[in-house]
Amino acid sequence: MPAKTDNRTVTKARAAARTEPLSVSDIVEWIRERIRRGTFVPGQRLVEADIMREQPTATRTRVREALQRLSSEGLVTIEEFRGASVKRFTHDDLRQMYRARMALEGMAAADFAAADKPELKRKLQKIQSELNEIEHTIDHERFARLNDEWHQLIIEGSGNEFIRMFLERLRIPIYRLLITTFYSARRIDNANAGHRKITDAIAHGRAKDAERLMREHIAEGLETLAAMDLDLK
Structure with a gap:
């Protein structure tokens, strides 16, 4: 017969889990996701x-360390007397980011x-099928999510941890802008x-084509952003 669970023990364990201090990594991820989604906007303190x-x-110490880490990633600016704020990116910053993405995501695709x-490639084809369903619509939020x-998945499929790490830093600041490019069918x-x-x-193992097509795809994205004359504030 299974041992009877002590409800008081479970309650205490849950309470302890709720009060366990967040790690620096947890705080970094929490802030990073809000920058990515546009909850924290460029220039915001x-x-x-x-x-x-x-x-x-x-804790204050861990929050401070998290902000320092995000500063080293280029997502946060820390100024004397003013403190931390979400980094503003210029049009030239975006151009450089896209050019870096062209090289890195091109290699990832190849x-x-x-x-x-085969399993990851089938998963990519499944996502592609979902993307195809959104064509001729203006469901920009779903398209942006599936696009991401x-x-x-292509980055994961490359199996290159360095490419994944570098691209994560590049993609976060432009995620909000990517959503704005999909506002029309x-x-x-x-x-x-x-x-x-x-x-x-x-899916068919054509590495050279995959790299060339990915580079072209990202270059077209940069042209779209340039044509839109986006306000980066």
């Missing part, structure tokens, strides 16, 4: 007390195509035309 109010188990990873999953259709070609090249 990141006040330690405000973060601790939203995350009651975060490595994924050459890899013997598609890119992330035409832009969704144009972006997905590139996705289909890349997915096909990866």
